[in-house]
Amino acid sequence: MQRVLAYDAYACTLTVEAGIKLHDLHQVLAHRNMALSSVGSISDQSVAGAMATATHGTGVGFGDISSMITQLVLIDGTGKRHVCDHQNNKDLFDAARCSLGALGIVTQVTIQCEPAFALHAVQTPTTLDAAIDDLDKFVHSAEHVRLWWFPHTDNAVAWRANRTHMELESSPDSFIRDRLYGFHIYQMQLYKARFKPDSIPSLTRKHFANRFALQKEWVDDSYRVFNFDCLFPQYVNEWAVPLEQASSALRQLRRWVNSQERERNGARVHFPVEVRFVRESDVWLSPAYHRTVCYIGVIMYRPYHKPVPYRKYWQAFEDIMRTHQGRPHWAKAHSMFYFDLQSTYPKFDDFVLMRELCDPHGIFVNDYIRRHVLSPSQSRSLASDTSRYVAQNDPKL
Ligand SMILES: Cc1cc2nc3c(=O)[nH]c(=O)nc-3n(C[C@H](O)[C@H](O)[C@H](O)COP(=O)(O)OP(=O)(O)OC[C@H]3O[C@@H](n4cnc5c(N)ncnc54)[C@H](O)[C@@H]3O)c2cc1C
Structure with a gap:
């Protein structure tokens, strides 16, 4: 999932499949005389992985990678495809730009870039x-x-x-x-x-x-x-x-x-x-x-x-x-759990609700999500384990 899908020279945006590695993305952008405004210490990550954890570089006038995304496509845990951006499906857009993979699979993203520098x-x-x-x-x-x-x-x-x-x-x-x-x-x-x-x-x-x-x-x-x-x-x-x-x-x-x-x-x-x-x-x-x-x-x-x-x-x-x-930082060791996170993120409960709507059967719940994003009662009640879910719902797989 690393193809280039569209390019808008006027808006300085590029649409790619979300699995593209940042290393490759830099080359693709350079070829079109564009660049990301800020990048972290490495470029080994996929765009989707960097976005899902709000990976950042440095510069007080520059946002993290999640904030550079202007549109994305998500396949949620029920198999439904959503296209979201600042105008359409805004809540899902704001949740899915740093989702820890909990809402579904992001298949493509449009990234705001700037002229190469x-x-x-x-x-x-x-x-x-x-x-x-x-x-x-x-x-x-x-x-x-x-x-x-x-x-x-x-x-x-x-x-x-x-x-x-x-x-x-x-x-x-x-x-x-x-x-x-x-x-x-x-x-x-x-x-x-x-x-x-x-x-x-x-x-x-x-x-x-x-x-x-x-x-x-x-x-x-x-x-x-x-x-x-x-x-x-x-x-x-x-x-x-x-x-x-x-x-x-x-x-x-x-x-x-x-x-x-x-x-x-x-x-x-x-x-x-x-x-x-x-x-x-x-x-x-x-x-x-x-x-x-x-x-x-x-x-x-x-x-x-x-x-x-x-x-x-x-x-x-x-x-x-x-x-x-x-x-x-979501991608580094930390000991914040559900209640700590709930008290520090004003939109945490909305994210938890969005996760329930997007993935009611817990297809995308893993240990990390269980520890940090599920309330203790949800954690107990949700089937939550992909293999169990698949076994129950499609024994052929
Ligand atoms: C050496 C090193 C240096 C680093 N430097 C920085 C830095 O400078 N700044 C910084 O902020 N971070 C930094 N990081 C952290 C790094 O950016 C994150 O760990 C990043 O998430 C890794 O991306 P990945 O593509 O390997 O994703 P993975 O580790 O595979 O996944 C990360 C998350 O993204 C989700 N995800 C992946 N693909 C998709 C998809 N298609 N749809 C939905 N969800 C998806 C996964 O479920 C998971 O929750 C560094 C890490 C290392 C190892």
Whole structure:
């Protein structure tokens, strides 16, 4: 399901089957001199998967992928086909643009794009305070802004990108700095730190010590600048808090990390903490629903054979995010359940009702949906298990 179905040069929209991968979509768009306005760190996802979880990039003036969709086609759990957009079937449209797959299968989408553009990216060392003391100034310092904070220190790297007509000049990556040290040696050090967690803060400081290596400037096609290498396997947890709560949330997180460092068996956390910004949306389950947000993401290195302790960090992080009206990223680890979600999303009950209408037999209910979207009583009463449903209704399958 990855064909291009229609293209409107005047409106700058493209209609595609929803299974197309973002990597392929960038090429298809470039061929028509168009591009997505904002993209996250990778492009391995399908458009449908990225949309279903409100996947986002960064830029306070730019929405998540769900908000870029102007029309979609959904086959619901009863087999009925719906075409919806801002004018027709508006409620279903607002629910289905971030649906976690719970309403049915999205077969095609129309995406609002913009004329193809290059980005001029500049990466500079800074401090956490320099960014959050006047956050408003920081978020407006470029069209696309993100911050990587190095916990256990006040160090940070600011990444800014603006549309440009400058000549393309690809990223000055070097094998020694970016692959050998930045990936292999650093990963080995993190693995060793698994057995000696007290070394993590000094490892983080050392990584920042050569601050000139963190300084970079380049010009490239937009999607190449938006994407970058996420390095090694990680545990990830990311929440969106209202923009005006972000400085306080980050300060509280820093206080917690510092207090842990003073404790003998306190948590030691890996870098970076990633800070991004997304414009408000009218999609019911977008974490940016009716508020411009700051996404704060934490990671812990995840060696294959020796799990690192990360739950204490996650718990403290989530407690801080909750007290700052946070909503978790749907596609990352989080511990919000039905009642928590109901209290933070004004349209949550409407979404639950829409799910009942679209999928009364629970064809699309999986463990995730059962945990997060079904009320405890629904969870008990619904057949909910695809194989059971199919067996009952069509024993031949
Ligand atoms: C290395 C890495 C980096 C990432 N970086 C970012 C980032 O920068 N920003 C960000 O916001 N997120 C990021 N993510 C999260 C990622 O964007 C989401 O996990 C995304 O949902 C994955 O899309 P997918 O196509 O793999 O979908 P899947 O994982 O297959 O599915 C995701 C959801 O979409 C639903 N779905 C899929 N196809 C359809 C369909 N046709 N109809 C209806 N529902 C459907 C599924 O039911 C499921 O609920 C990252 C993830 C990784 C692994």
